[in-house]
Amino acid sequence: MPVKSAKKTKMPERAPNIRNKDFLEVNQGYTLQHAMFEADRCLRCQEAACVDECPVNIPIPQFIHAIATGNMAESAQILRTANPLPAICGRVCPQEAQCEMTCHMVKKFQPIGIGHLERFVADWERSQAPPPVSQGKKRKEKVAVIGGGPAGLVCAGELARLGYQVTIFEGLHAPGGVLRYGIPEFRLPKAILDWEIGMMKNSGVEIVTNVIVGRTITLDDIMDKLGFSAVFIGTGAGLPTFLKIPGENLMGVYSANEFLTRINLMRAYQFPESDTPLKVGKRVATIGAGNTAMDSARSAMRMGAEESLIVYRRSEKEMTARVEEYHHALEEGIKFNWLTAPVEIVGNEQGWVTGLKLQRMELGEPGPDGRRRPVPIPGSEFIFPADNVVLAIGTSPNPILVKTTKGLETNKHGCLVADEKSGLTSRKHVYAGGDAVTGAATVILAAGAGKRAAEAIHKDLSGGK
Amino acid sequence: MPYKILEKRILTPVTKLFRIDAPLVAKAARPGQFVILRVREGGERIPLTIADYDRDRGILTLVIQEVGATTRRLGAHEVGQEILDIVGPLGNPTVIPAGGHIVGVGGGFGVAALLCLMRELTARGDKTTVINGARNKDLLILVDEVKKVAKNVELCTDDGSVGFKGFVTQRLQQMIEGGAPGKPDQVIAIGPMVMMRAVANATRDAKIPTQVSLDPLMIDGTGMCGGCRVTINGQSKFACVDGPCFDAHQVDFDEAVRRGKMYVQEQDVAAKKLAAAAAGGV
Secondary structure, eight states: OOOOOOOOOOBBOOHHHHTSSSSSSBBBBOOOOHHHHHTTTTTOOSHHHHHHHHHTOOHHHHHHHHTTTTTTHHHHHHHHHHHHHHHHHHSSSOOOOOOGGGOOGGGGGGOOOOOHHHHHHHHHHHHHHOOOOOOOOOOOEEEEEEEEEEEHHHHHHHHHHOOEEEEEEOOSSSSOOHHHHTOOOTOHHHHHHHHHHHHHTTTEEEEEOOBTTTTBBBIIIIIIIHHHHHHEOOOOOEEEOOOOOOTTTTBEEEEEEHHHHHHHTTGGGGGGSOOOOOOOOSSSEEOSSHHHHHHHHHHHHHHTTTTEEESSSOGGGOOOOOOHHHHHHHTTTOOEEEEEEEEEEEOOOSSBEEEEEEEEEEEEEETTSSSEEEETTTOEEEEESSSSEEOSSEOOOHHHHTTTSSTTBBBBSBBBBOOOOTTTTTTTEEOOTTHHHHHSOOOOHHHHHHHHHHHHHHHHHHHTT | OBBBBEEEEEETTEEEEEEEEEEHHHHOTHHHHHHHEEEEEEEOOEEEOOOOEEETTTTEEEEEEEESHHHHHHHTOTTBBBBBEEEEEEOOOOOOOSSEEEEEEGGGGGGGGGGGHHHHHHHTTEEEEEEEESGGGOOOOHHHHHHHSEEEEEEEETOOOOSSEEHHHHHHHHHHTTTTOOOOOOOEESSOOOOOHHHHHHHHHTHHHOEEHHHHOSSSSSSSSSSTTEEEEEEEHHHHHHHHHEEEEBBBBBHHHHHHTTTHHHHHHHHHHHHHHTTTOO
């Protein structure tokens, strides 16, 4: 038996000082050789902890074994049956906090590159002729999916596979939700998203754009007038949080949502070939240290900023970004300012932002989430110059649908109340999942919720048969 | 979904009226709401207040003024062509308590947005007046249409070529002071930011409840980008979901005017590029 490598096979990446000037993908993907070598490291545990840790329970040892034995089609089939968005999750899942964290190899060595392998198989699949559309049982029931983000796409895909007639109602001019407006091209090329959506359309899913349920039509219209038997709500958490400190309405201050949407959905990086501009100055300060903050800070560099800086009130240890994003950001020259919190945004007479008034913090006792809480140090305020400020401090669910629909219960955070397993809301035949229920979380959790809700809807409408 | 142009009218060299096949939007629309549209792939999303709608026939009426590249591209659209994307209706419908004399002030192409609102108010029995103003007679739009929806119509031109000579706010001031057709009990102003600010100033001392319809820069129109932030009574609000109508006396107009000009340079770049492409026959 060949000796297994102690280290995870490194993902080929584009050089930091080149990639931080364009929006092309950073990770270049394993070669077949890389993938087979890495797959061979898997111990094929009998009781695979990684599978339990995966929100959609991908049979990880099985799909990896298929790679090791060169059966790519089989591997792709195993993967896609469990996760309808493998090319996307392989790129954006926080594997180090999920499957790879529980890998038996972690105890002594580095984990198997499960995410990299998932991506490899999905990319291989995309390079092949599209698989034939399954000619399974067709059902007469129509199911509506509100919101074309990860939760909605997965739910729609699963329901179509089960034979239902599925229509996605998308509010923007293109489906994908946060995968389209939030995650940048250099992490998730839109061509991949478009391919996945194309697959879904081939399987019979209808996508109607420019329809905001609650404004254009109501949920009751969908059920009573348009003849849908069930509804899945996957409207996400699209509402940006502001700090409510002085100066937030100065020009040059953006929510990360606006900053990233202008770039990703509206292609501001191609202005004036595209029509939507974005003003990016020399020094851009991004508040927050989650994935959205990394995406914003790294995008700012690519939009021409000379300096892109993260300002975070906690320390490196408490940051919530994926490890890979943090490392990529460091390599690309993003500077991190830990234990500093903004108390004011300052500007000039013309109304443009000129900087932040920051306060130094120290870590106190742990909060309910186990992370140590930042505590302000009195008298430590200082001015931090910046031409732009991007707020990446979180999002909450959009209230439009709830406000215009009777009988949909929400909690105090504005999240829809839904059964944890089935996703059933307070209304009959109305299900929900993803960020609309949990508040801002990950793509794979949304995908998992969409998948479970599809199964529950199937039970509801057909007794699961 | 196709958004086919069924009718086009050139109101002034830069102001165009479109009647568009958009059944879902037309059926759901209420006065004061807006749509966001896009005219080409890679195009920007721009908000436009709904001028009118025909629920039965599913027709949406929009009036646009050519300012930047997108509105110029849209203005060049002809009957039979389709608009790439239209989403709406967005924002909250305008709420005007019944009773008394309701005066709508429309400056420039803003008067278009008063059409459906005034029709509804007149139909429910309110005394309605529209002050329709422009720089001169040729730029005054929708004169006949406004007559059909309001009990009184006051025309104003800066040069006096038709109607009252002066600004809409001067005509409004006369009415506030008791001139015909009577002192307003409520005012709604839609038009350029400077005009809305002037209206707010005119009605403030007289304590006449006044609303203005704001249309700041925005992307999604559903509260997602936060680009449309306006300060109302010291509080930051999103024009798209909290508005677009606000109490005129609480709007921070200085900030709104500044934010509205945030991308003037880029707007210029895009417009020049479009003009160069047109000259080159592209």
